[in-house]
Amino acid sequence: MIAPERPLAAIGTVSLEIDGTDVRVPEGATLLEACRSLGIATPSLCYLENLTPVNVCRVCVVELEGSRVLVPACSRKAENGMKVRTDSARVRLSRKMVLEFLGSTVDVSLSSEFAEYARRYGAEPDRYGAPAGPQPLGARDAAVAGHHHAPAGDVAENVAQPVKVDNELYVRDYAKCILCYKCVEACGADAQNTFAIAVAGRGFEARISTEFDVPLPDSACVYCGNCIGVCPTGALMFSSEYEMRRAGTWDEKRQTKADTICSYCGVGCTLTVHAQDNAIVKVTSPLDHDVTRGHLCIKGRFGWKFVQQRPIDGA
Amino acid sequence: MDLHFTGALPSKAERQIVDAVLGAPSDDWHGGEAARARRHLLLPTLHAVAARVGWISEGALNYVARRLTVPPADAYGVASFYALFALSERAPRVVHVCDDIACKARGADAIIAALERDYGIAGSTPDDGATTWLRSPCLGLCERAPAAYLSVAGERPYARQLGGVDVRSIGEALRGGGERVFPSTILPQAGDPGLRLLRRVGVVDPSSIQAYGAAGGYQALRRALEIGASGVIREVSDARLMGRGGAAFPTGRKWDAVAKEPERPHYLVCNADESEPGTFKDRILMEEDPFAVVEAMTITAFATGADYGYLYVRGEYPLATERMQHALDEARRHNFLGCDILGTEFDFDVEIRRGAGAYICGEETSLFNSIEGHRGEPRNKPPFPVQKGLFGKPTAINNVETLVNLPDIVMDGGAAYAAIGTKDSTGTKLFCVSGCIAKPGLYEVPFGTTLRQLLALAGGVLPERRLQAVLLGGAAGAFATPEELDTPLTFEGVRKIRATLGSGVVLVFDDRINLGEMLLRIAAFFRDESCGQCVPCRIGTVRQEELLARLKRREPLHSLQDERTLLAEVGAVMRDASICGLGQTASSAIESALAKFRPFEGAVRA
């Protein structure tokens, strides 16, 4: 017997209730998508449309009736009959605490969305005490799983450390890393399939690392820059931007963005070229672009260094 | 996948060690699905290198990664996850000295202080470069606290747990003795005719399959094969057996779900990672009655349709591992494992996997990742293990003690089993009694026994001492007060005093003990053992420890009231928004102590 073709509508939708409002979403949609379809502002930090959800930051948690704990909206699939609350006291407290924890640990000064969330949830990262001083370069990378020095509690431990500058194209400022796993996913199976970086260590000492923390030029990195493209905090940054920021010349208000098609090969990736004072300062790609999904290769991402007639960093 | 490696090469010895585990490299040894499918050999291979060389060099890791087609950054991420693996040169002879709560209650701090004086701080290596000592979380030897774990890397690797240590015996172990200090297990109830789970413990030779058979072993497997898989599940459901690993999930329901999954193969995993501070029951079962664990696993596999099983044993349990390996080999030799078991068409075999120092790997999905050669990070649920478990297949995962209940359930029937204990907590329960108590050890009592009765069985607190508090359920559990001693030890009974039975920990603190210090140790434990994946736990455990450190020094930030609010909010986000049970329970004992006692007397009033 041949099964009749199922009409699309039958597999199509699930209905649930969010903050007292009934909503229908396509089967397979997440609670985050359902919330956003209702216009409910839901914060997210580790989620990105073009990456597999890792649900680690927990800033998107919502209250689901029948569940002992809050659930991550970004990865939990909507099911028929679910009753969800997105603005209960429990949800607000958890979101505030996640933001305070990150704000007291990581330099999030370059993330405008973080600042917006922190304001919305009244996060006060200062109430954990003065920040501990930065650790020397490599100290966190040398941490041994399962061992730490007992704290005195007078200062709040953090991930402050010097920037890793080991190649000409981009820098890694892990003092700004919220450990959202996005760069690892972009470098791995979700885009680049290079696997140059991974999460190493454990607990508070977990960090993004090459094998044995070797410099990028010794690693598998092919400088596609896809990790830079997904990093939400500016921890991974084009050298051009990094140098201009250090020189105090970086000024987004003076920058223009123009979309163009990469001319290096026949794939046809869309490039968004960011320029300031008539010079290209960085290249990104739109997340929703059906060819690139935001990802590029070294030529599209950094090739402008060679197209651009005059050297911008004294090279 | 084209892999890129740094120029670091393995030494000849390292190459040989790796090849001994993975087989000689053949022509097609780099690349291909087949090689990638062997990623699950990553942890065993790293263990082999560590056991022989003492640490894992960049060249050795590159070689392992190349042989298994794992990106080296990924392999480094895995190796650096485990506390037992050193990634920089380390002395081959290491004594891991427990400074966790049960050992602290029995003088571990004085030992640590003396070691620091005589041998330098933890991790220092005297001139000869051959020995070092490290601190360790609970080693699962709490009944013989203070405890240590000796590991000696080399041509013939050696590892043993050392019970009842002092500075002198640790010094001997550091200098090259210690090999002869065999554990003498404390079995306070051995031979008691009322015992069920511990019936053979300390009485029947754990190395002899004949002795096991003569003591009634393997009758239950025969009976299970007679009544069929659904018959076994029915008895287990009728018995209302609840998991003993901590979460108290109904075992019958879990098995039924696995058995009904159409996807094949099914796997069985026996969780013997036992790392909850204060817990040592599974170790004793494996050391003293290993055939019972094998038989129970075989019955479970038969019931759930699994044809392959893994026994994931805590890395610091060398004796249990050896005895279980011997029992598996013997069972296989006698056709209790392998193909056509006992002349039926049932095939099943078991492989041992060793953990490498990570409490989180006892969490079921983290354990799957660990076996598969990934970092031991818990997975998002749903999907649940019964649907997508080990290697993405339907998996029954159970605690050792849960499984060891099986033979009696199959032999006597579920109804008879359910008649023991109380309505909602059936059967008997193993309790790990340690700390300030006259006769520490493993005790088996029917559910419903009161805490007072259990402490009396264990000889009560020492003379001239007064009971201060009892930690139930381990670091993830909660405290009971002396006024709560008449609480019946059942799942539902302890809920009334806002506690849990957890893994059966009953850790006794008398009036000499500084509870505040114990709380700090518990906070440090969670900070060390967090996998680091999610923000609430990765950072919450740090903030919690910092806050307790301030309370202990009586130097609150802002006001005491602010600290109290902060602690409650840190606890709330960890409980509500963490991915797994570790973060969700990381504040439980601490909040319970602050609610019931005044652990930081003079600083915080409960």
Ligand SMILES: Cc1cc2nc3c(=O)[nH]c(=O)nc-3n(C[C@H](O)[C@H](O)[C@H](O)COP(=O)(O)O)c2cc1C
């Ligand atoms: C952090 C953490 C550690 C755990 N450790 C163990 C363990 O060592 N042994 C164990 O059996 N269960 C442990 N569990 C519980 C397991 O996740 C799982 O519930 C259990 O193995 C199921 O077996 P059961 O139903 O027989 O209890 C742990 C859970 C968490 C959250």
Ligand code: SF4
């Ligand atoms: S630049 Fe590309 S290859 Fe290099 S680490 Fe980033 S994502 Fe991976």
Ligand code: SF4
């Ligand atoms: S470097 Fe950026 S993308 Fe990578 S984990 Fe850190 S914050 Fe996320």
Ligand code: SF4
């Ligand atoms: S709660 Fe802790 S141990 Fe569990 S996933 Fe989160 S960080 Fe890892």
Ligand code: FES
């Ligand atoms: S956005 Fe959902 S957990 Fe990070």
Ligand code: FES
């Ligand atoms: S062995 Fe030391 S606390 Fe358990």
